[in-house]
Amino acid sequence: MEITREIFWNVGSWVRWPVYGLGLLVVIIFILGLVKRFRLWRIGKPDIRNDQILKRIGTVLSYGLFHKRILKEPYPGIMHLFIFWGFLFLLIGTALIFLQEDFTRLIFDKVFIQGSFYLTFSFILDLFGLMAIIGVLLAAFRRYILKPERLDNKLEDAFGLLLIFLVLVTGFTNEGLRIAVTRPEFERYSFVGWEISKIFSSSEQAIASLKTAHVVCWWFHVLLAFTFIGYVAYSKLIHLITSPLNQFFRSLTPQGEIKPIPDIENQETFGVAKLQDFTWKQLLDTDACTRCGRCQDNCPAHLSGKPLSPKKVIQDLRNHLNQSAGNLKKQGGGQEETVPIGGNVILEDELWACTTCAACQEACPVFVQVIDKVVDLRRYLVLMESKFSPEVKLFFKNMETNSNPWTIGFATRADWAKDLNLKNLSENKEVEYLLWVGCSGSFDERNRKVSRSLVSLLQKAGVSFGILGSEEMCCGETARRMGNEYLAQILMQQNIELFSNYGIKKIITLCPHCFNTFKNEYHQFGGNYRVFHYSELLLNLYQEGKLKWKTGIEMKAAYHDSCYLGRHNGIYNAPRMLLNSLPDTKVVEMKRNRAKSFCCGAGGGRMWMEETLGKRINQLRVEQIAATGASVVATACPYCLTMLEDGIKEKGLEKGLSVLDITEILDKAC
Amino acid sequence: MAKEILVIAEQKDGRLKKISFELLCIGKKLADKIGGTVSILLLGYQVDKLAEELDGYGAQKILAVDSEALKNYTNESYAKAIVEVVKIRHPEILLGGATASGKDLFPRVAARLQTGLASDCTSLDISPEGLLLAQRPIFAGKILVDAIIPEARPQIATLRPNVLPAAEKGSQKSEIEKIPVEIKPMDLKAILKETVKTAGERIDLTEASVIVSGGRGMASQENFKILEELASAFGEGTAVGASRSAVDSGFAPHDIQVGQTGKVVNPNLYIACGISGSIQHLAGMRTSKYIVAVNKDPEAPIFQLADCGIVADLFKIVPLLTEEVKKIKAQQ
Amino acid sequence: MDVIVCLKQVPDTETKIKINPEGTGIVTEGIKYVMNPYDEYAVEEALKIKEKFGGTVTIISMGPARVVDAIRNALAMGADEGVHLNDPAFEGSDSFTTAKILSKVIKDMKYDLILTGKQAMDFDCSQVFGCLAELLELPYVSVVTGLEISADGKTAIAKRETEGGVEEIIQMPLPAVVAAQKGLNEPRYASLPGIMKAKKKVIKEINLTTLGMTASEVGEAGSKMKTKNFQLPPERKAGKKIEGEPPEAVKEIVRMLHDEAKLI
Structure with missing residues (x-):
């Protein structure tokens, strides 16, 4: 007996023509739906996204085909993987059958799905079909029984899942019915269909009714499958198309970069x-x-x-x-x-x-x-519209007049360094690095201590650097994220002019926000520098042996990732390596760490706004820190330092938990 | 005729204000230096009794303009009266108080007399040339300057209240003289419709002259009562504030929050109780003219800004301070 | 309603003010200038009146070239026209002379109301509003925290802040001069289109000749009051930290408040 199957068994090959007709109709409906969406996107302004094609294809392969991000959460990850890969193989299987029936067999009278290939083919399709069914069941279980907060249920979710489920189930039922009637032993390889076939009686009397059932079920399957295809373009299932597209056209500029308003x-x-x-x-x-x-x-x-x-x-x-x-x-x-x-x-x-x-x-x-x-x-x-809260207005006004967020005169910016014997660039510009202190490090008493620690470390390591003194202005980061692009651009351009006057090429920053803006945004206005967050630089200095620890610091420290150091710029290791390099210091991780780290609540200008709605973000983070049992939370950002210190006080935890900047810890050991 | 220094008395609701006596005291000193006399001008309606009250405080003459049109202060009616008196008396120097009404009134007087005005002075003297030498703070007190009015007469200055001593009652009698001045309704365009006492003693933080503020050290909402009491002891124009952490801890409502994201205040006196002084808070009150801080932690940053800092338990200090302030206020 | 706003550009209150070596004035380099904060309330009030009644808002300011920034700022907020009184001869004018120059410009203009701040945060004279009103023979109200214009635009009722939490409610016919105090309103932040439009507006410049006055009438020469001998106040004593028993500590605070700070 030949190991293959008759494709239009029982339903008759004539069905090919109505199926093609329907198929064509469905494809037209599908394309019309896509065109409608496409036209909607086209009302938007232009944006060039066809550079770095290979990288873009790579994104689609690793994040689309291979689920790189989806799998970061096991349950929904595997659930989606099963449905996706299940359907992908069923699609390939159907395409192969189409190829055989309508090309190779029709034209060359060649049947290639036969023999051992047929068996492998049957086995794989059954396996992936089963995976897809499991995926759908997992999805339904999660959506309707587990009900995670983040999922909102719409009719289209239920309809979509049901549709997929029915397409799969009718497919297997067809197979089961066919096997029940034809009973070739080799169909054991179609293991799901084989098991289903056992349900049906294969007595002579039953065969006629099984055949009728098969015809009905077959049509049902075809119509469901077509409905599914048509439905894709008009429902959330359109993500089959839009998600890979979006992955392909993803932003390839640094995450921390905000596009300017040109001209x-x-x-x-x-x-x-x-x-x-x-x-x-x-x-x-x-x-x-x-x-x-x-x-x-x-x-x-x-x-x-x-x-x-x-x-x-x-x-x-x-x-x-x-x-x-x-x-x-x-x-x-x-x-x-x-x-x-x-x-x-x-x-x-x-x-x-x-x-x-x-x-x-x-x-x-x-x-x-x-x-x-x-x-x-x-x-x-x-x-x-000038629509913002009074505290935002105060921030803008202060920036305009004194280039810092507070109502403090710009002339006092360098007062923190008065007794440190630091050179201003105006006095000596023959230095390797500019140390950019930033507003917090310059004015806020608490963060001034951090500035002093950093200066002490840089001096001990023999780094050649200078500061801008009272010529330093705000970098413009916060104004930009608060939507005041005009103010931000003024600040940025003034700084760029100042930098070029002093011929600055390398910048060390205390604050990750300044760091991000210099590194990722100043190029928009012609400012190109080598920018270092202190954590990177200090690690280099340590590794080069220019910084040495005299003593260990005995403590259990949790490192809190700053968003603008971590997620926006991928610096996760340098701060941890510095802490780990200290003898006797034990570094513990919070549950939310690195790319999943939890914001302190100060970014995007929130530092300067009242937090009246909901709970306080800094307090939530402090709860997460406290859960580690650490006695110190180490930070590398002045905003985080302020927010966490406030949060600890607000929660009354100051007895057992303190916040220290990494520079402060290192300086103690140095 | 000897040169006359004319000082303008200030009264309200039938009571003479302290500035009147401060003006008399300095007026007398200046008069002695230029070899002249000091007179005081009282404006109002039915002021005979007040004129008598001024007797014996060093003025040679007590001049009174008594008119129903002067019952309430308006800059038009008062300026009219003063200018008419100046036209009669030709004083060398005219002094007034830099009070709410003085600051409003004297610009009109000076302009009408086409002369100069040194406003809000903190010290008055006579220059070697015999001119009024008025020292006044500018740039919110960051700088002092001397002002002189070399030619135009009278030389006008207004004196900031509470900086110079008040005249003491002496034995020398003053002569009371009534000067009739006709103030016609057509002279008065702006009319005082009513005066309104703003609800209670407490006023808006941004307008308060004294603010008593509490931080997390207050430990509870109930404890803010002791701050209320301290504020009350200072009298009118006072307010109670809070730091952000006190507000966040639920001890105080958000609308009394002082700081970067709350109200920015600028009182004469700011008393910070149990406030450590984060930059967020300091940004809202650092321009206060005098800052008193009470905190247990000697390292609290607020002490760096405070004119007067007490390292102690605020719950011991505040009630005692309230009592002391009340005592002094009662004496005044 | 046509409203005129007289405003001044002053050093930002946070600016470090230095005295020149001769003691005749301040060092103007390194100063960050802003629109006088009280004048901002005046501009805002004028704009609110315009929004309600229609008409125009004209800004007048006196001073050197830098003053254009303050005028443009007000134009960016929404004012219609700007007049800049710019002549070296105007420099050193006292309040009276400033008011005289302003009155000379204003008397030929069409207006229903003049708004200004209650004082300029540089020389803190707090006089121009009154002198100006007197020279124009107008009523004025100063330290205004509330302003209501009657529906017919003929009269105004102003709320004026005095001492001890007492407010006076004053009615006056228009035109009049109103000097704004903090609390009158919340000045708006200029929108970016407003800023861009303001950049293109022509600011009318008036100098001594076009004003029709002589050099002896204006500036220091024309001033009734002369200012000299700029000096720093006695240095504010470093904060005193009192330790010790509460009763003694409290006595010491009270002594300081009474004797040194003169606050009670």
Whole structure:
């Protein structure tokens, strides 16, 4: 007996023609759906995303095909992997059958799915089909029994899962019925169908009814499969297309970089008021989102009970896009929207709650970006409508007059260094590094201690450096993230001018926020420098033997990752290696560490705003620190230091837990 | 005729204000230096009794303009009266108080007389040339300057209250003279409709002259009562504030928070109780003119800013301080 | 309603002020200038009135070229026109002379209300509003924390802050001069389109000749009051830390508050 099967067994090969007809119709429906979405994205502004093609393909392969991020969470990861790979193999199997029946057999009378290949083919398809069923069941169990907070249930979720489930089940039933009637021994390889076939009686009398059942079930299967294909383009299943697309077009610039408003002096509107003000990629983001909720599971604003959820922001934008679809005719045109998005579609409280910590972006399997949208919407509120809280206004005013966040005169910026015998660049510019102190390190009494420790370490290591003294201004990082791009650009350009006057090439920063801005954003205005966060530099100095520890520091320290050092710039190891290099110091990790680290609550300008909604983010982080039993939490960022110290006091934990900057710990040992 | 120094008395609701006596005291000193006399001008309605009260404080003459139009202070009616008196008396120097009404009134007087005005002076003297030498703080007290009015007469200056001593009652009698001045309704464009006492003694933090503020060291909401009592002891124009950590701990409402993200205040006196002094807090109160800090921790950063710091338990200090302040206020 | 706002550019209150070696003035280098904070309230109030009643807001300021920044700032907030009184001869004008120059410009303008700050945070004279009103023969109210213009635009009611938590409610016919105090409003932050528009606006410049005055009438020469001998106040004593028993410590605080600070 030949080891293969008759493809149109029982239903007759004539069905090919109505199936093709239906198939064509479904493909047209599918394409029409995609075109509709495509047109919606096209209303956005241009953005060049076709550089570095190989890297982009690589992203799709590793993050799409191989689930690099999805698998970071085991349950949902495996669940999705099973469904995805199951369907992928079924798709390949179906495609092979199509190839055989409509090309090789029709034209060359060649059947290649036979013999041992047929057996392997049957086995693999059954295996992956079964995996897909398990995946769907896992998904249903999770969604409807476990009900994690981050999943919101819509009818389309249930419909989608049911559809997939039925397609799979009817497929296997078909196979079972066929095997029940034909009973070739080799079909044991189609192990799922084989087991199902046992359910059916194979008596002579039953065969007729099994055959009828097969025809019905077969059609049912085909119609369901076609419904599925058509449905993809009109439901969240569109992520089959949009997610890989979004991975392909992902941002390849540093996560910490915020795009400038180009030629700001000659623009008429600023920031995003309406959908057309977004780029096409930003709109594609909204379609790529599958509402998986990993973002909000990591969002400090959401977890502390504030109205912001990154998922909600993206979904609200998507819904807005859908609702506006009728008004938006073709690209660029369409009716003007009457209300700006910020304050209406996305509420002001949501926009101001974001700490720009990037935990959401780091968690998103499909590279949806949130910070860019938050900043764009803030820009509109700030630059066009001057809508912000009084404390934000105070911040802007202080920046304008004294280039620091406080109402403190700019002339006193270097007062902290008065007795340190430091050279200003104006006195001696023949130094290797500029030590950029930053506002906190210059004015805040607590962080001035950190500045002094860093100076002491650099001096001990014999580093040639100078400071700008009272010529230093704010780097512009915070104003930019608060949406005041104009103020930020003024500060940035003034600093760049100052740097070029002194011929500065290498910069050491105390603060990761300054670090990020110099490193990732100053190039936008022609400022290119080698920028070091002190942790990198000190580690180098230690490894080169220029810094030596005289004593150990006996303590159990937890290291708190700064968002702008870690997630935004990938510096996770240097601070840990420095701490670990100290004899007697034991470094412990918090549950949320490295890329999953939890923000202190100060980023994105939140440092300067009142935190009236929900719990306090810094207190949540302090709870996480306290859970490690550490006696010291080591920081490498002045904002984190301030926030955590406040949090510890607020929680009344100051007796057993203190905050020290890494420089302070190292200086004690040095 | 001897040169006259004319000082303007200030009264409210039938009571003479302390500044009137401070002006008399310095007026007398200046008069002695230029070999002249000092007179005091009292403006108001039915002020006979007040005129008598001024007797014996060193003024040679007590001049009174008594008119119903002067019952309430308005800059138009008062300026009219003063200018009319100046036209009669031709004083060499005219002195007033840099009080709420003085600051409002004298610009009009000076402009009408086409002369100079040295406002809000903290010291008054006579220059070697015999001119009024008025020292006044500028740039919020960061700098002092001397002001002189070389030619125009009278030389006008307003004196900041509470910086110079008040005249003591002596034996020398003063002569009371009433000067009739006609103030027509057409002279008065702006009319005082009413005066409103703002609710209670407490006023808005940003406008308070004395602020008593509590931090996390207050330990509970109930304990803020002792700060209320201390603030009350200082009288009117006082307010109670709180640091962010006190607000966060639920000891005080958010609207009394002082600091970067709360209210930015600038009182004459700021008493910080149990506040360590994070930069967030300091940013909101560092321009206060006098800062008293009470804190157990001698290392608290607030002490670096404080004019007067007490390293002690605030719960022992604050009630005692309240008592002492009350005692002094009662004497005044 | 056409509103005129007289404003001044002053050093930021945080600026370190240094005295020149001759003691005749301050060192102007390294100073960060801002719009006088009280004048900001005046500008904001003018803009609010314009929003309610229509009309124009004109900014007038006197001083050297740098003053244009302050005028543009007010234009960026939403004012319509700017007038810059710029002539070296104007330098050193006292309050009276400043008011005289302002009155000379204003008397030929069409206006219903003049707004300004209650004092400039540099020389702290607190006089221009009163002198100006007197020279224009107008009523004025100073230290204003509330302003209500009648529906017909003919009268205004102002709330004026006095001592001891007492406020005066004053009614006056318009035009009048109103000097703003903190609390009158919350000045807006200029929008970026506003800033861009303001950059393009032409600011009318008036000098001594176009003003029609002579050098002897203005500046230091025309001033009634002369300022000299700039000096630093006695250095503020470093904070005193009192330790010891509470009763003694309290006595010491009270003594300091009474004798040294003169606060009670």
